[in-house]
Amino acid sequence: xxxxxxxxxxxxxxxxxxxxxxxxxxxxxxxxxxxxxxxxxxxxxxxxxxxxxxxxxxxxxxxxxxxxxxxxxxxxxxxxxxxxxxxxxxxxxxxxxxxxxxxxxxxxxxxxxxxxxxxxxxxxxxxxxxxxxxxxxxxxxxxxxxxxxxxxxxxxxxxxxxxxxxxxxxxxxxxxxxxxxxxxxxxxxxxxxxxxxxxxxxxxxxxxxxxxxxxxxxxxxxxxxxxxxxxxxxxxxxxxxxxxxxxxxxxxxxxxxx
Amino acid sequence: xxxxxxxxxxxxxxxxxxxxxxxxxxxxxxxxxxxxxxxxxxxxxxxxxxxxxxxxxxxxxxxxxxxxxxxxxxxxxxxxxxxxxxxxxxxxxxxxxxxxxxxxxxxxxxxxxxxxxxxxxxxxxxxxxxxxxxxxxxxxxxxxxxxxxxxxxxxxxxxxxxxxxxxxxxxxxxxxxxxxxxxxxxxxxxxxxxxxxxxxxxxxxxxxxxxxxxxxxxxxxxxxxxxxxxxxxxxxxxxxxxxxxxxxxxxxxxxxxx
Numbered sequence: 001x002x003x004x005x006x007x008x009x010x011x012x013x014x015x016x017x018x019x020x021x022x023x024x025x026x027x028x029x030x031x032x033x034x035x036x037x038x039x040x041x042x043x044x045x046x047x048x049x050x051x052x053x054x055x056x057x058x059x060x061x062x063x064x065x066x067x068x069x070x071x072x073x074x075x076x077x078x079x080x081x082x083x084x085x086x087x088x089x090x091x092x093x094x095x096x097x098x099x100x101x102x103x104x105x106x107x108x109x110x111x112x113x114x115x116x117x118x119x120x121x122x123x124x125x126x127x128x129x130x131x132x133x134x135x136x137x138x139x140x141x142x143x144x145x146x147x148x149x150x151x152x153x154x155x156x157x158x159x160x161x162x163x164x165x166x167x168x169x170x171x172x173x174x175x176x177x178x179x180x181x182x183x184x185x186x187x188x189x190x191x192x193x194x195x196x197x198x199x200x201x202x203x204x205x206x207x208x209x210x211x212x213x214x215x216x217x218x219x220x221x222x223x224x225x226x227x228x229x230x231x232x233x234x235x236x237x238x239x240x241x242x243x244x245x246x247x248x249x250x251x252x253x254x255x256x257x258x
Numbered sequence: 259x260x261x262x263x264x265x266x267x268x269x270x271x272x273x274x275x276x277x278x279x280x281x282x283x284x285x286x287x288x289x290x291x292x293x294x295x296x297x298x299x300x301x302x303x304x305x306x307x308x309x310x311x312x313x314x315x316x317x318x319x320x321x322x323x324x325x326x327x328x329x330x331x332x333x334x335x336x337x338x339x340x341x342x343x344x345x346x347x348x349x350x351x352x353x354x355x356x357x358x359x360x361x362x363x364x365x366x367x368x369x370x371x372x373x374x375x376x377x378x379x380x381x382x383x384x385x386x387x388x389x390x391x392x393x394x395x396x397x398x399x400x401x402x403x404x405x406x407x408x409x410x411x412x413x414x415x416x417x418x419x420x421x422x423x424x425x426x427x428x429x430x431x432x433x434x435x436x437x438x439x440x441x442x443x444x445x446x447x448x449x450x451x452x453x454x455x456x457x458x459x460x461x462x463x464x465x466x467x468x469x470x471x472x473x474x475x476x477x478x479x480x481x482x483x484x485x486x487x488x489x490x491x492x493x494x495x496x497x498x499x500x501x502x503x504x505x506x507x508x509x510x511x512x513x514x515x516x
Contacts, residue, residue, distance in 0.1 A: 073485065095486050115458055116476055123461065129454045164448035167490045171441035172455040173462045174477030176434035178511050181471040183429035190422035196387045197430040198467050200373055203381065204431045205463030209456050213439040218374055219432030228353050232425045241510060248506055252499060253436050
């Protein structure tokens, strides 16, 4: 049976970088890196010790898989430009339907690694859930085996579920990070170090690795501690946006207790 | 110079439990545990291999420090009942002023460990910031040395700053945990496992251990990705409270980019 052992990476951002490193480590050959930016293409290709191009027309044709790891709204324009018909194409987006690739290729799918990636931060890819989807069972099987070479947690997740998962990821990552940002601004206003909060932030995330977050919930809003809630709103009255956020979230948390 | 080597723990909840274990490990003698609940008092006293009482009048008088680790609104009634005048009293609350102890004792202060504690979850106390405050420099020094026996991060934080810190802790712990709860409800509605989100939650918390959260912010709201924002609001239209929360937080995040 055919295997996906050599790939082209379309894109050179955070996802492409971390994915490329993981694939190479998993024994997959990276034939080429494409990016419209010469600098990014060169940087990632050097890192992966392979060739690069900034022209969609110069993408090599012999790869068994083309992984499109570009911004969501660039996926279609990239596919249009690359003569994809005979190729096996996947994108890596959480929120874009697999079917956007259907008009352009016979073999297509999605390979969505559910993690927040930074270009310069190493991650253990083996623990990252990789959600896959493909236009046929054969392609799904091929993708599954490729994904298994980089992660111990490969799951088939169709587009509709993946959209919900991506929404959940916003609540699991982007919104908590914003809460950290507000926390930082509050300690800074009090001339304190953000360092003080780091063990708390980490323990809060560690706790829900083994306990359901609903059971792990604590704090004045859950306890319905009106004295603290009022005192904290008083502290926030000079910051109306944060105050409004505080009231809104506290109000939702207090409902957990009813 | 006098040292605080033997203490009484007033309270037997999560904070009292984790603090008692850490103090004992740090070489401090726990002379007694008080709780109004016989069961809780007995449980923690057994764990710490010491005596217990459910009567404030029976609290031993020879301890060099009395640590009041009870609910915020129970602090005063406990102090009133225990004939505190000659004792050195501290409470462990983030949001209660040190001065509530002033009418009841000549020596008083605060010992606030900044962490979320669960009765059954072990924590490495050594990395937990312990914020202290006392009514005199001598008492501050005594408390500082006691706190150093359980933590490598002891800081003097006066009441006004500690109130701000406690508010920041709500944004660093309680609110992110609530976001995890919403994320869990979303994946469950999609018939997916909360497990899928765990590596993401952990990495998000790990990232801000070394990068400022403002710099670590990612996601559709920060990028101003209207297509995803609208798509996600569409997914949430059956859940008006979550939708409102989503709009509010996304709106605040989008301001970071301006």
